[in-house]
Amino acid sequence: MNHRGGFALIKSTWLSWLQYRSFFFVLAFGWMIPPLVAMFVWLAASGQDGIQGIHRSEFVAYYLVLILVNQITYSQANWTLGDVIREGLLNNWLLRPISPVYQVLSSEFAGKFVYLVFTVPLTILLGLVLRPKIDISFLQLSFFLLSLILAWGLRFVWGYWLALLAFWFTRADALLALQDSLVFIFSGMIAPVSLLPGFLQDIATFLPFRYMVGFPVEIFTNQLTLAEIGLGLLIQSIWLIIALILCSWLWKNGLRRYSAIGG
C-alpha cells in the first residue's frame, strides 16, 4: 500500500476544504442543535432535584461532551463514498495507485478538522455560560480516550458498509434517514441511556449505536462502574469487528458488480 501518497492526499483535502469553511460551519451548527435542544429539555425537566440522580450540572457536562464526541465520530462516508459509487466517479479512484480507503479517510480527517474548528470554541463558550460539572480521574480519562477511538472507528466502518450498499441499490441513501433516527434514539442523544425506559435501554445496550456516541460520554461523566466499562468496550469491539468483516465482504463483491455509467 502506498501510505505516503495517502498522507499527502489527506493533507491536500484538508487544506482545500478549509476554503469552504462557511459551508462546513453551517453543517456543524446544524449537528449541534438536536443535542442542545435535548439538553435544554432535560435541564427544564430536572429542575432543582435532578432526575434519577442526574443533576443540572451533570446534564450540561453530559451534553457538551456529547456534542464534541458526536462531531468527532460523525460518519460522512455516505457522501464521500456512496455518492462516488452512485455517480460512477469510482473509476478515477480505482485507477490511482492509492487504496480508495485513503480517499475516504482524507475527507474524513479534513471534515473533522474543519468542523472542530467551529465546534470546539463554541462548546467551550457554552461551558463557560452553563457551568458543567467535570470531575474525571486519570483512569477514566484513559478509558474515555480508548472508547472514543473505538467509537470513531466503529461509526466510520459502519458508515462505510452502509455506503457500499450503493453498489447494489441506487437509493441506498434512503437508509441514512433510518440510521440517523436509530442513532438519535439509541445513542444517548435523545436522553442518556440510563434514562430510557427499560426495554429501550436493553435494546440500546446491544445495538451498536450507543457505542458510537453515548458510551464514551457516559465514561467521561462518571455514570458507569468498572465492570460496565469493561463490558461496553467488549461489545464495542465486537461490533467493530462485525462491521469490518461486512465491509471487506461488501467491497469485494460490490467491486465485481460495479460498472460505471455515463462519461
Add this chain to the structure above:
Amino acid sequence: MFPFTLIKSFIRVSVLQNIAYRANFWIDLLNSLLNLVVSITAIFILFQQITELNGWDLSATLGLVGVYLIVSALRGLFIGPSLEALVGLGQEVWSGNFDFTLLRPINTQFFVTFRIWRMNALLDLFLGMLVIAFAITRSASPVPFWDWLLFGITLIASVLTLYALLLAFSSLVFWSPGFLFTWVFNALFQLARYPVNIYPPALRILLTWIIPVGLITTIPAMALSGTAAMNTVLIAVLVAILMFFAASWLFQKGIRKYNSVSS
C-alpha cells in the same frame, strides 16, 4: 381569479414532474414515519421521568408536536421547495438563472413562493393531524368550539410567520451569496419542537421577539389546550402580519441588490 389559476397549473406541473419518480414516494413515506416515530418517542421518554414540563403536561406537549408536524408539512408542501429552487445550493441566485424568473410577467414574490409543490408532504400533514387527534383524546376535557377557533387563527398566523421568516432568511442570500442562510434557519427551527418556555431567558427572548420560531408552535398548542389568553393570540397575529410585511420589504430590497452573473 388569475392567481388561483396559476397556482393550479403550478400544482399540475409539479405533480407531472414528480410522478416520474415513483420510488421517491416510498422513501418520503419512510422519512415521514421515521420523523413521526422519533418525535413521539422523544416525548414519551421524557414523560416517563416527569409528569409536567414547565406547565406542559403530556397531552399539551403532544399537541405541540402535532402543530410542529402540521406547520412543517405546510412548509414542505410548497414554501420550502419553492424557495429552495431560488436560493438552495447551486440554484437560481447562485447560477444566475434568476434573470429568467425576474423577467416573467407576474409578481416575483408570488412566483417564487408558489411555483413548486411537493404533494407527498400531504402525508406529513395527515400524520400531524393524527397526532393532534391523539393528543385531544388524551386530555381530560373536550376542546370547546372557541378554542378550536383560536387554534385555527393562531395556526394560520404561525404558517404566515414561518413563511415570512423563511423568506427573510432566503433574501439574505442577495447580500451574501454562497452562505446557506436557510440551513441556519432549519437548525433554529428544531428549537420549535418544544415549548418556548423551557429555554433559558436569553434564548427565550431571542425565540419570541427576534426570530419568533418559538411562537410558531407554542401559541397554537396553547390555544388547543385552552391556556392561550386573548392578548397572546392578538400578539401572534400581529407578529405574523408585521413579519410578513418586513420580509416582503427585505425581499424587494434583495431583488434590487441582485447582480446577475454570466457564465
